[in-house]
Amino acid sequence: MRILVYGGTGYIGSHTCVVLAGRGHQLVIADNFSNSSPSVIGRLQQITGAPVAFHQVDLRDREGVHGLLAQGRFDAVVHFAALKAVGESCERPLDYFDNNIGGTIHLLQAMHAHGVRRLVFSSSATVYGDPDSVPVREDAPLRTTNPYGRTKLVMEQLIGDLCASDPGFHAVNLRYFNPVGAHPSGLIGEAPGGVPNNLMPYICQVAMGQRERLAVFGGDWPTVDGTGVRDYIHVVDLARAHADALDVLVREGRSANINLGTGRGTSVLELVRAFERASGREVPYDIVARRPGDVAEVYADPSLAQVLLGWRAEYGIDAMCRDAWLWQSRNPRGYEDAGGDGDGADGVDVSG
Numbered sequence: 001m002r003i004l005v006y007g008g009t010g011y012i013g014s015h016t017c018v019v020l021a022g023r024g025h026q027l028v029i030a031d032n033f034s035n036s037s038p039s040v041i042g043r044l045q046q047i048t049g050a051p052v053a054f055h056q057v058d059l060r061d062r063e064g065v066h067g068l069l070a071q072g073r074f075d076a077v078v079h080f081a082a083l084k085a086v087g088e089s090c091e092r093p094l095d096y097f098d099n100n101i102g103g104t105i106h107l108l109q110a111m112h113a114h115g116v117r118r119l120v121f122s123s124s125a126t127v128y129g130d131p132d133s134v135p136v137r138e139d140a141p142l143r144t145t146n147p148y149g150r151t152k153l154v155m156e157q158l159i160g161d162l163c164a165s166d167p168g169f170h171a172v173n174l175r176y177f178n179p180v181g182a183h184p185s186g187l188i189g190e191a192p193g194g195v196p197n198n199l200m201p202y203i204c205q206v207a208m209g210q211r212e213r214l215a216v217f218g219g220d221w222p223t224v225d226g227t228g229v230r231d232y233i234h235v236v237d238l239a240r241a242h243a244d245a246l247d248v249l250v251r252e253g254r255s256a257n258i259n260l261g262t263g264r265g266t267s268v269l270e271l272v273r274a275f276e277r278a279s280g281r282e283v284p285y286d287i288v289a290r291r292p293g294d295v296a297e298v299y300a301d302p303s304l305a306q307v308l309l310g311w312r313a314e315y316g317i318d319a320m321c322r323d324a325w326l327w328q329s330r331n332p333r334g335y336e337d338a339g340g341d342g343d344g345a346d347g348v349d350v351s352g
Helices: 011-022 039-048 062-072 086-091 093-113 147-165 199-207 235-252 268-279 303-309 317-330 334-338
Strands: 002-006 026-031 053-056 076-079 118-124 170-176 178-180 214-217 232-234 256-260 285-288
Touching (some): 011 076, 062 093, 076 093, 076 235, 118 147, 147 170, 178 199, 178 235, 199 214, 199 268, 199 317, 232 235, 232 317, 256 303
Parallel strands (some): 076 118, 118 170, 178 232
16 A cells, blocks of 8 residues: 555654555655654665655645645555653643644545545553553543643544544554564664653663663552553554554454553563663662652553454563663664754655
8 A cells, every 4th residue: 555654753653664664565754853853764764675755744734734645645644743742741732732633633634635534543542541440441431631642532533523424434543552662673763852751761861871860750559569550562563553453444444442552561660670681781760759640550451452453462571671772772862873964864855
């Protein structure tokens, strides 16, 4: 298929592009580089051995999005183009509403106008808020505790309304739990700007000596060791699920909401110990006060993904830590180590 991957130079988007290219799909990537780097394009070409078509079109640019869909003759869209930091969303809710919700409206309008009727959407387990019980199933109550989660829920609802109004339009909303790790080549991985919002990149930076100590929020939770428990999933497993979802859209023409996780919870200290084994580095930490809004444990029931997609997570926590450390140790400054100038690094033309 010919697939438009919006947000395809980001962390999860780039890994998904590798999987899709490996399955023989023809890709066109669109992004605005708000949370990524032009260097990713050249690295994708290294991994896949194929040229990468790219357009720098912000999802908030309604005319640009329509122009892209008009000339593309796409069979499907994979939508990753959202701002994604919980804390930042509390400080800048209007930016999140504008980009995530407004941008998704533009994309859906353009898809509808130009006859593109298959969509895989990058959603989040934040739509469950503080769940009543674990493991979390797809029929759990939907509620949000921050503006980021609220935008993801609204985006799902917009997509659902379009599916209901147009019997020929089908979408799979993939609700991620906690993506970690990197491509085993060490060429692409998670490269947050500033202070990391997620645990794994923070651990990586402490192990590299870029940050002194890890702050562990709460040591008195009712868990195996008193620290919070989450469902960590290797980004390569996650990427594979998007390709499987596209196959289902083509084969069965059905819409669905699907959890993506391993179904197993890992505590903060279990993750730290696994990372120390993988890296051979110590990760010093301090137990500090709980953060408002945190919960003791959240992990997925991933059985629907196996039933509908034929998918299950293959990589365990040791592989996640091994690949995250390979990425971090080879790219201590993230994509800045590529030496790109921002205008199409690694000899790649970035078109508007």
